[in-house]
Amino acid sequence: MRDRASAETNATNAGATRLPAGLPPLILFTFYGLLCLLPVALAALQGHPARNIFRELSSGLVMVGYVMTLLQFVLSGRFEWISGRIGIDRTMRFHQVTSWAILSFILVHPLLYAVPRLFPDPMDAVNALHRMFSSPNLRSGVIAWYLMILLVLLAVFRDRLPVRYEYWRLSHGLFAVAIAVSGTAHTLAVGTYSADRWLAGFWIVATIVAVLAMLHIYVLKPLSQRNEPYRVVSNSKVADRMWEVAVEPVRGPGMGFAAGQFAWLNLGHSTFSLTEHPFSISSAPVERPRIAFTIKESGDFTNRIGAIEIGTPAYLDGPHGNFILSGREATGAVFIAGGVGFAPIMSILRQLKAERYPHPLRLIYGNRVATQILYLEEIEALKQALDLKVYYVLSEPPSGWTGSVGELSPGLLNDCLDSIGADDWLYFVCGPAPMINSVERTLMDRGVQRSRIVSERFKYD
Numbered sequence: 001m002r003d004r005a006s007a008e009t010n011a012t013n014a015g016a017t018r019l020p021a022g023l024p025p026l027i028l029f030t031f032y033g034l035l036c037l038l039p040v041a042l043a044a045l046q047g048h049p050a051r052n053i054f055r056e057l058s059s060g061l062v063m064v065g066y067v068m069t070l071l072q073f074v075l076s077g078r079f080e081w082i083s084g085r086i087g088i089d090r091t092m093r094f095h096q097v098t099s100w101a102i103l104s105f106i107l108v109h110p111l112l113y114a115v116p117r118l119f120p121d122p123m124d125a126v127n128a129l130h131r132m133f134s135s136p137n138l139r140s141g142v143i144a145w146y147l148m149i150l151l152v153l154l155a156v157f158r159d160r161l162p163v164r165y166e167y168w169r170l171s172h173g174l175f176a177v178a179i180a181v182s183g184t185a186h187t188l189a190v191g192t193y194s195a196d197r198w199l200a201g202f203w204i205v206a207t208i209v210a211v212l213a214m215l216h217i218y219v220l221k222p223l224s225q226r227n228e229p230y231r232v233v234s235n236s237k238v239a240d241r242m243w244e245v246a247v248e249p250v251r252g253p254g255m256g257f258a259a260g261q262f263a264w265l266n267l268g269h270s271t272f273s274l275t276e277h278p279f280s281i282s283s284a285p286v287e288r289p290r291i292a293f294t295i296k297e298s299g300d301f302t303n304r305i306g307a308i309e310i311g312t313p314a315y316l317d318g319p320h321g322n323f324i325l326s327g328r329e330a331t332g333a334v335f336i337a338g339g340v341g342f343a344p345i346m347s348i349l350r351q352l353k354a355e356r357y358p359h360p361l362r363l364i365y366g367n368r369v370a371t372q373i374l375y376l377e378e379i380e381a382l383k384q385a386l387d388l389k390v391y392y393v394l395s396e397p398p399s400g401w402t403g404s405v406g407e408l409s410p411g412l413l414n415d416c417l418d419s420i421g422a423d424d425w426l427y428f429v430c431g432p433a434p435m436i437n438s439v440e441r442t443l444m445d446r447g448v449q450r451s452r453i454v455s456e457r458f459k460y461d
């Protein structure tokens, strides 16, 4: 392991810290909205005589829904220009929320066609739907319609499915490609407005972009990762059921990153394998080329993390995320961590120590038991180098414990925050999603502006 003290002297080492690039959220949202409306505008410009309101509504909704479907590929493509500023967790949440809108637009598409037949004879509408779903001309559309329902249901109930995450992810990708191909075939074959060459061209280009986004993540990235191999240089237990795995590049300087970011880590598999997991980097940029991850045993892959041997080949996809203090204006910062959610905060604190950060820092760090506290000695030593105060919280404390007792509940948090008295500082919150939701609500109830809260959820898909 590289000596941390010598690394500190390199704190200003050019290229050690790499801030995320990314388009501003306003530009992204505007671009997204315009793209969704573009096919409707192209259809309106064709000057077709208006059909009945239900048909027009059906066509309009399905066009918007279908562009959104194709844009889902780009949203989940781990592109830094999209998620660099807004964060990949928010990008993925947007992906999930919009999938409900997509599903409803696509579900009602055939149903709206049948609405005018409902009166006076509802059976006429049922028969019309039956004819539609059994028509050979509409087969590709019917396939896309059913696949869309299946895709969303499998995503919603993923946690309850008896399949490994990697297989679910593979099926999600394959279903999505099948929807894109059959959906585009349907719209080009029977879409009233898509007979126009401009609109047809739009669908073809959008489908190609969607498939290229997929190729980017499953083919191009793995190919480029093969040129940037890493290997495991240390693996040690750092707390109860928690391990620190460090990697170094086989050649070259390795990945640049900003303190607080995360990467997808692939240990011992081909770069084309789907077995890779997102972990925050817990070492500081100044410690490069060494890059460390602090990993909690919590499932199939992580339960075996302690057995990873020195020398195991590794690949990184990153850096991702915007859980970053560097570059943000702050007169002080409060870090609130639950369990292994302390990992990216450790990276930030290590970097701030190297940079001799002058502003006040407060850490509220919750765990169940004392043996789960990560890097206790190092945190205590950091208090000498930084203006750092730490509030340890345990829900099951040992006898003689002098820190706070309980969960990171609103009451307990408010007690700590009252004594900190810094509602205009920056707040960094990291840990499991339910904890983050509760902490964010508590902070906003105290009047902390949303823009002053930076969070990293350890689960977003």
Ligand SMILES: Cc1cc2nc3c(=O)[nH]c(=O)nc-3n(C[C@H](O)[C@H](O)[C@H](O)COP(=O)(O)OP(=O)(O)OC[C@H]3O[C@@H](n4cnc5c(N)ncnc54)[C@H](O)[C@@H]3O)c2cc1C
Residues within 6 Å of the ligand: 159, 165, 262, 274, 275, 276, 277, 278, 279, 280, 281, 293, 294, 295, 296, 297, 298, 299, 300, 301, 302, 303, 321, 340, 343, 344, 456, 457, 458, 459, 460, 461
């Ligand atoms: C941004 C981010 C940063 C994280 N940082 C850390 C960290 O520093 N330390 C730590 O211990 N844990 C961290 N996690 C959580 C960690 O990724 C999961 O605990 C780990 O992937 C579980 O894998 P498993 O096979 O052991 O468990 P499983 O039971 O197989 O998976 C549990 C859950 O982990 C998620 N998951 C698994 N594989 C992937 C994948 N390839 N991509 C996305 N999600 C996946 C899924 O939600 C899955 O349901 C982080 C998660 C995210 C999203």
